Amino acid sequence: MKLFRSLLAASAACLAFTGTAAHAEDLNFGIISTDSSAVLKKAWQPFIDDLNRKTGLQVKPFFATDYAGIIEAMRFNKVQLGYFGNASAMQAVDRSNGEVFAKLRSANGDAGYKSVVITNVNSRFKTIDDVFKNTKDVTLGYGDPNSTSGTLVPGYYLFAQRNVAVNAKTFKAVLPANHESNLLAVVNNKIDIATNNTITLDTLEQTHPDRFKKVRVLWTSPVIPSDPLVYRKDLPEATKQKLRDFFYGYAKTDPNEKKIMAAITGFAGFAPSTDAQLIPVRQISLFQEKRKIESNATLADDDRKSQIAAIDAKISALAAESKQ
Structure with missing residues (x-):
């Protein structure tokens, strides 16, 4: 009986582990709404097919009617991987447990x-x-x-x-x-x-x-800066490594892969990146926030000064970070 119970416990543990692993391999790839879902799906599906074939992951495209839909989907772990613009990537990093790991490369070599x-x-x-x-x-x-x-x-x-x-x-x-x-x-x-x-x-x-x-x-x-790719920080490291290996190597030599990337608004592939590429966007966003505070007539002078000082400190910190 003890042996039977031990076997049951081992089987349950194995099933639990298998379920977790399977879940980690099933990902939704959020793609920002630069066009209609039908047009985006046609351009991106061949790429996603290659992604699944080469990594063994089961990745499905996720489209929303606006950028916020992708950001919120990542926040609630309905999307684990996403193609963003820099401003929306900043929101994904700040609000949705995201992390920049790659950026697009233009076919003409532009930065x-x-x-x-x-x-x-x-x-x-x-x-x-x-x-x-x-x-x-x-x-x-x-x-x-x-x-x-x-x-x-x-x-x-x-x-x-x-x-x-x-x-x-x-x-x-x-x-x-x-x-x-x-x-x-x-x-x-x-x-x-x-x-x-x-x-x-x-x-x-x-x-x-x-x-x-x-x-x-x-x-x-x-x-x-080129559009970034973001994945959730809490993805298993093994899954992150599969994604990095795939994105960093995609379309470097294979003619068909180059053709697929060209169909995605003329891109040539991907390069490694980090959250640091969002610094210029953060500076712009803070500047705009500062301008709103300066023009807000309902704020008391002391409140306005303290809020502006806090924003200036953030801008200075970002400037120092960008030099490192």
Whole structure:
């Protein structure tokens, strides 16, 4: 009887271990909403098929209607691995137990990409200065609130530098949408201007040169670090290593892999990265927070000063970290 009980206990322990291991091998891969789910699935599925075949993992794509959906899914462990923009990756790291482990490599060798403001080639706006002559008569297609190139970068480098708030009081209308929707709205002359990025424009030029000719770029930002890949910190180390080995080696030599990556908005592969690549985005985010506090008339002077001092300390700490 004792032997029988021991065997039962051993079997139960084995089953428990097997269940845990199996769960660790089943992952959901969150992909930010830069386009419709159908378009994203078509571009990413061959890559995910290779990922499963080469690692032995069972990875399924996870699409949401906005960036927040992926961030929250990772927070509640419904997504364990994700492709993000830098701003959304910052949220995933801060709120969803995430960790940056890789970044995309551009086919042209660029260290990153750029945010742009675009308009229809036949619009009344010939320069970015034309836009700011009377923003109350301008319909702006803005990015997702967690988009780096669609919101955070133009918000800091363009609108904040000109002391222009992005809201319905300043503009005729502000219409948040993903990059693809904003691009099509400009091409079809449905909105006056829109934020976007050079990756989306490069893809449009290659796939629909006729539509690309309908776009005029009014403003271009400084370089934004390439989009990061994030996994949950609590994944088993063995699983993390499988993911790192796969991503770091993918599309380096194999022609079919190169073709698959090219279909994902022209990328060439991946390179190692860490949370440190988010430092510039954190600095921009803190600067914007500081500007809001400075303009908040409801705050007492002492409260305003203390909050600004706290933000300045964070910005200084990030500057020191970036030099290391």
